[in-house]
Structures are given as C-alpha cells and as structure tokens.
Amino acid sequence: MDLxxxxxLMCMCMSSARVLGGYPIWWSLALGPQYxxxxxxxxLCGSIPGLVPKQLRFCRNYIEIMPSVAEGVKLGIQECxxxxxxxxxxxxxxxxxLAIFGPVLDKATRESAFVHAIASAGVAFAVTxxxxxxTSTMCGxxxxxxxxxxxxxxxxxxxxxxEFGVLVSREFADARENRPDARSAMNRHNNEAGRMTIxxxxxxxxxxxxxxxSCEVKTCWWxxxxxxxxxxxxxxxxxxxxxxxxxxxxxSRGWVETLRAKYAFFKHPTERDLVYYEGxxxxxxxxxxxxxxxxxxxxxxxxxxxxxxxxxxxxxxxxNTRTEKRKEKCHCIFHWCCYVSCQExxxxxxxxxxx
Amino acid sequence: xxxxIIENMSTKKLVIVGLILLLFQAFSFMVxxxxxxxxxxxxxxxxxxxxxxxxxxxxxxxxxxxxxxxQCDKIRDFDEAMAKRIEANNIVFAVHIPLPNxxxxxxxxxxxxxxxxxxAFKMYxxxxxxxxxxxxxxxxxxxxxxxxxxxMAHSVEKRKLNCNFTTTKTVENEGRYYECDLLPFMELxxxxxxxxxxxxxxxxxxxxxxxxxxxxxxxxxxVGIHQNGGFTKVWFAMKTFxxxxxxxxxxxxxRRITMMSRPPVLLEKVIFALGISMTFINxxxxxxxxxxxxxxxxxxxxxxxxxxxxxxxxxxxxxxxxHLMDQSERNRLSVYWKQVGPIVFGSFCLFIFDxxxxxxxxxxxxxxxxxxDVGTELAMAFIIVAGICACLYFLFLCFMVxxxxxxISGKRSSLPAMTKARRLHYEGLIFRFKFLMLxxxxxxxxxxxxxxxxxxxxxxxxxGDYTVQVNSAFFTGIxxxxxxxxxxxxxxxxxxxxxxxxEQSSAGTCYCGDQGGNSGEDIQLTTTITxxxxxxxxxxxxxxxxxx
Numbered sequence: 001m002d003l004x005x006x007x008x009l010m011c012m013c014m015s016s017a018r019v020l021g022g023y024p025i026w027w028s029l030a031l032g033p034q035y036x037x038x039x040x041x042x043x044l045c046g047s048i049p050g051l052v053p054k055q056l057r058f059c060r061n062y063i064e065i066m067p068s069v070a071e072g073v074k075l076g077i078q079e080c081x082x083x084x085x086x087x088x089x090x091x092x093x094x095x096x097x098l099a100i101f102g103p104v105l106d107k108a109t110r111e112s113a114f115v116h117a118i119a120s121a122g123v124a125f126a127v128t129x130x131x132x133x134x135t136s137t138m139c140g141x142x143x144x145x146x147x148x149x150x151x152x153x154x155x156x157x158x159x160x161x162x163e164f165g166v167l168v169s170r171e172f173a174d175a176r177e178n179r180p181d182a183r184s185a186m187n188r189h190n191n192e193a194g195r196m197t198i199x200x201x202x203x204x205x206x207x208x209x210x211x212x213x214s215c216e217v218k219t220c221w222w223x224x225x226x227x228x229x230x231x232x233x234x235x236x237x238x239x240x241x242x243x244x245x246x247x248x249x250x251x252s253r254g255w256v257e258t259l260r261a262k263y264a265f266f267k268h269p270t271e272r273d274l275v276y277y278e279g280x281x282x283x284x285x286x287x288x289x290x291x292x293x294x295x296x297x298x299x300x301x302x303x304x305x306x307x308x309x310x311x312x313x314x315x316x317x318x319x320n321t322r323t324e325k326r327k328e329k330c331h332c333i334f335h336w337c338c339y340v341s342c343q344e345x346x347x348x349x350x351x352x353x354x355x
Numbered sequence: 356x357x358x359x360i361i362e363n364m365s366t367k368k369l370v371i372v373g374l375i376l377l378l379f380q381a382f383s384f385m386v387x388x389x390x391x392x393x394x395x396x397x398x399x400x401x402x403x404x405x406x407x408x409x410x411x412x413x414x415x416x417x418x419x420x421x422x423x424x425x426q427c428d429k430i431r432d433f434d435e436a437m438a439k440r441i442e443a444n445n446i447v448f449a450v451h452i453p454l455p456n457x458x459x460x461x462x463x464x465x466x467x468x469x470x471x472x473x474x475a476f477k478m479y480x481x482x483x484x485x486x487x488x489x490x491x492x493x494x495x496x497x498x499x500x501x502x503x504x505x506x507m508a509h510s511v512e513k514r515k516l517n518c519n520f521t522t523t524k525t526v527e528n529e530g531r532y533y534e535c536d537l538l539p540f541m542e543l544x545x546x547x548x549x550x551x552x553x554x555x556x557x558x559x560x561x562x563x564x565x566x567x568x569x570x571x572x573x574x575x576x577x578v579g580i581h582q583n584g585g586f587t588k589v590w591f592a593m594k595t596f597x598x599x600x601x602x603x604x605x606x607x608x609x610r611r612i613t614m615m616s617r618p619p620v621l622l623e624k625v626i627f628a629l630g631i632s633m634t635f636i637n638x639x640x641x642x643x644x645x646x647x648x649x650x651x652x653x654x655x656x657x658x659x660x661x662x663x664x665x666x667x668x669x670x671x672x673x674x675x676x677x678h679l680m681d682q683s684e685r686n687r688l689s690v691y692w693k694q695v696g697p698i699v700f701g702s703f704c705l706f707i708f709d710x711x712x713x714x715x716x717x718x719x720x721x722x723x724x725x726x727x728d729v730g731t732e733l734a735m736a737f738i739i740v741a742g743i744c745a746c747l748y749f750l751f752l753c754f755m756v757x758x759x760x761x762x763i764s765g766k767r768s769s770l771p772a773m774t775k776a777r778r779l780h781y782e783g784l785i786f787r788f789k790f791l792m793l794x795x796x797x798x799x800x801x802x803x804x805x806x807x808x809x810x811x812x813x814x815x816x817x818x819g820d821y822t823v824q825v826n827s828a829f830f831t832g833i834x835x836x837x838x839x840x841x842x843x844x845x846x847x848x849x850x851x852x853x854x855x856x857x858e859q860s861s862a863g864t865c866y867c868g869d870q871g872g873n874s875g876e877d878i879q880l881t882t883t884i885t886x887x888x889x890x891x892x893x894x895x896x897x898x899x900x901x902x903x
Contacts, residue, residue, distance in 0.1 A: 009581045039429075039431060082530070090720075105413065129401060131399075131454070131577070131807040132399040132400055132401035132454075133401040133402075133403055133421065133422075134400070134403070134421055134422045134451055134454045134455050135422055136455075137455040138457045141453065153453075153457050154460050154462060154582065154585075155392055155584050155588075156392030156393065156396075156583050156584075156585050157392065157393070157395075157396025157398070157584075158396065158398070158457075162607075176867035205537060205578075207397075207467070207469055207537065207578075207580060209467055209580065210711075211657055211660050211661065211705075212657060212661075212705050212708055212709050212738075213712065215810065216806075217395070217830075218398075218809075218810065219394075219395040219397050219580045220397070220399035221399070221578060223399075226473075226531060226532040228530060228531050228532070230532075293597070303895055332479055333561070333567075334477075334479070334480040334564055334565070334571070335443050335559045335567070336443060336557060336558075336559065336569050336570065336571060336572045337425075337433045337436060337437075337443040337446055337557075338433055338437050338440075338441055338446070339442060339443060339444060339559075340434040342626065
C-alpha cells in the first residue's frame, strides 16, 4: 500500500514536471471506477487527478456539468478506438494508469492532435446533449441576458444549439493549455479544431407551421450531427494534418513558442485543421519509451491491402493463421430495446494474427 | 364629372397621403425588426430513459420526472438495461417542458412538438420496410413545482418511420445513425400551464406486431416550438393599434356611400367586405388567450386568415371585372361565379383540411393527419385541389387583367373623339385601375420578396450592435402592409364629395346629346363607382334603349 502511494506520488510529481506538458490526466475520469461511479455518486472535484486551479474552480462551480464532461471524454475515446480500429496504433487505453493512453501522447504527434481534438469535441457534444436532457440548470442563455431570470426566455426564447457545450469545452479543456510553449499552442489549436468540427457539421432542420401547415411560418434549428460523423471528419483531418515547426520569440513575458507551417508551399493550416510538430513512431515493436505496444498478436485482415491488412499491420513480420470454431447467435428476433431471442449456431473462422 | 377621391385629389395631396402611408409601412417593418425578438423558438429536448420498476405503481397512473425532485430511476443507455434485464415495456421516455429553471407562459400562444428517433444501424436489426412505431404517450401539466401532475391527454399513436441509411449497409458502418424524417408529434393551441410533462412508451408485442422491426432505437429527441412572448406582445400591440384605424375608416367609408342617393354598387360592397374581413383578422381576441385556456385559438386564427385571403382574391377579380369597360353589365356577384367559385372551393378545401388536422387536435393533441396512409392521401387530395383552384384563379385573373389592358389601349385611341364628360370618365377609370394595379403589384412583390428573404436567410442580420430580426420584420411588415393597403383602398376609392352639387344639373345636360352610338358603354357608368350619385333617369332610359 505504501509502495503504491509512493509510486502514485512519484507519478504525480513526474506528471507535474513532464507529463503535464503532454496531455491531460483528468481524462482518466472517463475510464475505470471513476466513470462507473458517475451515475451513483457525486463527483469530488478534489479527487480528479491533474486539474489545474482554473479547472478545479470550474469543477466546483459547475459540478452538475462534470458528469457530461466525463461522458464526453469517454465518447471521444470510443470514437478514437473506432476510427483507429485497424491501424497499428489503435487508440489503446491503459486502465491502471492515470495517463490513460500511456506515453504515446507525450510527443506532439498526429495521434496527440487527433486525441485532443476528439476529446474536446466529445466534451462539447456531451454537454450539449445533457443540456437538452435537462440534467443541468446552467445551460441556456439566461445567464447572459440582463433582467430578472426567466424574463429573457419569455421575451425572446432561448435556442442555443451547441454554443454552450463549445463554451464549456473551451473553458475546461483549454484551461491547462495556457503555457507559452509549443505543446500548449498545439493542444489549444487542436482542441479548437475539434470544437469547430461540431459547429461546422451542425445541420439545419426546419418545420413549417403556418396557415394549414404552409411554410408561411417556418422555424429552423441546428441539430447536432451523429458523433460518428464528427469522428469521420476528424479522421480526415488526421490524415491531412499539417506539420509545423516551433519558433521562439522574445516577448515581454519571456520566451514564447509559436508554431509555423513547416512547408510554405503547402496550404496553411486553418483553424479547422489538426497540427503537429513531431513525427510518430511506427508502432511496430513494443517500446515503453514511445508508448508503442507493437502489433504482435493483433488480428489482421489477410485480404486487405490497406493499413489493416496483414502486410502492413504486421510490419512485414508475417502472420499466423489458425481456425477457430465460435458459437454465435443467429436467427435473432430483436426488440428495439433490451431483448433478443436467438438460436445458437457454430461457425468456423480463419483468424490471422501478427507474428 | 366626379368620381372616387383618388381622381379628384390633387397630385400634391396624393403624394402626401402616399408618404404618410410609406412612413407607417417603414414603421411596421421597424417594429418587427428592431423591437420584437424572432417569432418562434425551437428548444431541443432529449428524452430521459426512466425505468418503471415498481409494478404496483404501474397500476395507478404515475408520472416519471426526468430531473428535479422525485426524479425517476434512469438508465444511461440500453446496454445498461440489457444488463439489468429491464424490458422494453418498462422503459419510459420522459420529457419535461420546459428545461430546468424556466417556465412556459400563455404568451407563447401555441406549442408544437416534433419527434425524432435516433436509430443506430445494426446488420441484423435493421429497420424493416414500412416500419411503424407505436407510441403510448401521456401529457400532464402542473402550475407549481410542488403540486401534482394532472393528466391532460393520453393516446396511443402510430408514426411511420421514414428512415434511410446513406452509407453502405456493412458491418463497418454499424452504429451509424439512420437519417429519419421529422415526425409531427403534438400540437397545443394554447400554453396556459407552466410545466408540461411527456411520458412516452414504446410497447413491444410480437403477437400484435407492435414495435417490431423498428431497428435499434438509441434515443428519442423532441423539438418544442413556440411563439416568443416578446413577439406575441408586439403582435398584439400592433393588432390593438390597427383595429380602430381600420374600423374608423370603414365607418367613414360606409357613411359616405350611404349618403349618396343611389344604392351602393358591387365594387363598393366588395371593398367594404374587404374592410370587414381585415377587421376580423385585426380584432385582438387573442388577448383572451392570456387569461383563458382557449385551445381553439390556433384554428380560429387560421379561419380568420383564410377568410381574409379569400376576400382579397375575390376583390381583385371583381375590381378587374368592374373596370373591363366592355359592353356588358355586371354589378352582380353571380356574374363572377366562374372566378370566385374556385376561390371559395379552394378555401373550403383548406378549411376542411385544417379542421381535420387542427380541429381534431382540440381533443387529441397528438393527432396528426399525416400519421396514417389514408389521412396523408386525404390531406394531399385537399391540398392538391386547393392548389388547382389557386392556379385556375390566377389564370382567370391574368386573363382579366390582360383584357382590361387591351380595352384600355382600345379606349385610348378613341379618347380624343369623345365628349369631355365621357373622356374624363374613361380617364378616371383607367387611372383608378392603373393605380390599384401598381399598388397591388408592389404589395405582392414585397410580400414575395420578403417571404423569400425570410426563407433563405438565417433569421437575423447584424448591423454593428443592432440585430435586425428579419423574420419578425417580415411578419409585422407584411401584416402592416396589407392593412395599409385596405386602409388606402377604402380611403382613396370612396366616393368623392367634390362637385357634389353640380353633378345632378350637369348629368342631365351633358349626356343628352350622347344617346345613340355609344349608349352601351354608358351602362358602364352606372356600374362602376365613378358616380357620386345614382343613375339618373337619363341613364336608366339609356340602359333600356341599348338593351332594345
């Protein structure tokens, strides 16, 4: 127990010294016992690891929003794992570590960029969703309107579609990215890119309700897209992420690092593009330093020539093939919820795993 | 020779009247654009998944609250339900309207709710062709956060799922959502309570084939639309201001007509009827909806609008007809049955349709004519018939306008050869017609342009610090415009007082020499409103002569 505590403290010290520059360990909120107790127990802000003072303050002030923040990170991680399911790096999370992705994201790689973007998009998405569910009283526009509470709503209504979620994500997720170094600048940029994805992909829905249902009177609103769509979009951005170089400037508050596009002849990254400034490892062999788990024993697709195909995924080491009999459910009758009646069938599969 | 006020007014006065009207017009646009908020608000609601665990409660009616005190046992998603072995029949989707810390108000006038399912694609649990979702819905209200919920409506509704999956149906795409059409869910004609609660169940029965093959529903989302309180207030203020203005001019107009010795002609009656229908729309009976729970107000509003539109369309036809300047006598409504018939029939169709939809909603707010196949066909039939009537009407109208212009150009050439009185009469006719034509076209063009702008635009423009609500400006501006139109019509087309006295003396002498050749045209003189005074003996004689 003592040893564990020491280890924990050391980890904390190290994280404040080095890992803090990398990525937010409060993401661990979305995994393990922390997450599963969300519904039943109130969140203790002090027990969330790795919050900077501003985040702690935010957490205490807006405690009702915190479950959706955790939900959002979880959503982001799940989407990351879906998008990267067939790739060498498949967004693996480690349950017994505060740095939930391991050391992979310590470097300012494309992968870091993607994870930051999808996590901040997830937070904005989940907060918007929970506002629609009514779980938080903070949502909506009454807070920015003058006059007695409720009057703004009665006079002009209140249809903030995703702005509040984006605001929360910006306040909370970006709170720790205020250092003048390059990594902070990169995280800020990528977080914002993730949130922009939501605003970009909102779709307009309209309803006509005039005389006899004519479009004389029409009401429109912006609806949030399916989160998978955001994942797809950000995955495209991952593939076309811009490589940057770090520049140092002398300013009144000291040295400030900024990012500049590495290749001037490429299109300059917009605020919707992901940016990175360090190359990714190839993730072929396990390497505790880079956080690569290697691709040994990963399932691969023998017929594909893409990244999920056995050639590329196994990094040329070749693959093992074995046949497996699996009992599966078949001829099922589904209800929309919670009930499936099935028969059991046995099927034979060829399973290919990397050497 | 005297006619309507518009002919006898000097250009200067006409310009002044026009400017005043324009000023009011600009004012009505500004009221909507700068003071009023946007006309309606859409609020998103995500249904909370509650578990109806206590069987005993199931017998007595129990309401499930999504949040706040006494909130229900929730589940986050259906995997959790699967793990806890909760059945579909025990899951209640609960939505509280409005969101926390807010309350509804009678100023919202109406509320309609739209339903949307989030259905995830699963290879082995796809939405079947023509799937229908059966919803067991209950609506309750209360007026304080502490009191008990009172049931307002309860119904079992069917909604056809119209979903398509845009990507390929492969295993990789499992978990993506179908794109489903928005479904009409509920419509309330008055919002007289502060809090509403919706409880929705999706009962499953394989035996009755209920809710089987509707895919994997992940969430139920609702969008609640209501009129903004601020807009309602501005709207009421406008109506309250406009009612007396139109009423006063109407009384003034009718007094002028009754002061004449002849009975009023058709066109005068039609203008008066237009004034009545405008007042009918204007009278702010909606004030009562603030105090009383009158759910039929929405339907009543539709009827009032319909009556006005029908009247306006009829007026245009009759106005054209009375200015045709050909050799036939009209001045009777029965002459116009061909043109007015489609209007009446089309309006009647829309009325029946409206009764079927909003009329039934008075008793069952969840009813939608579009939900059933027969209803959809019926509704489409009504709308198509109304559309055909509208087309027919516009063909007639265009044809009539064309005829008038043809006759005008015909008359133009023969004008110099006429006597002074006759020339003045025809010039008056032509001027009146062209003036109204111009004004009407301008009004119609404004309406269409603003309609398009309000459809295309996102709803508000920013000008520095000012936000202009384009949609509100559209409603108040167009409403004000048609009021001013009717106002101007009654004012300018009222019989003139000028040369009231010398008319009688001149009428007899002037037309004496004119008998014979052009006598047929003289009938025209009696049928249009040119004459301050009724047909003299001479006219009657002439009319008879020409008929012989």
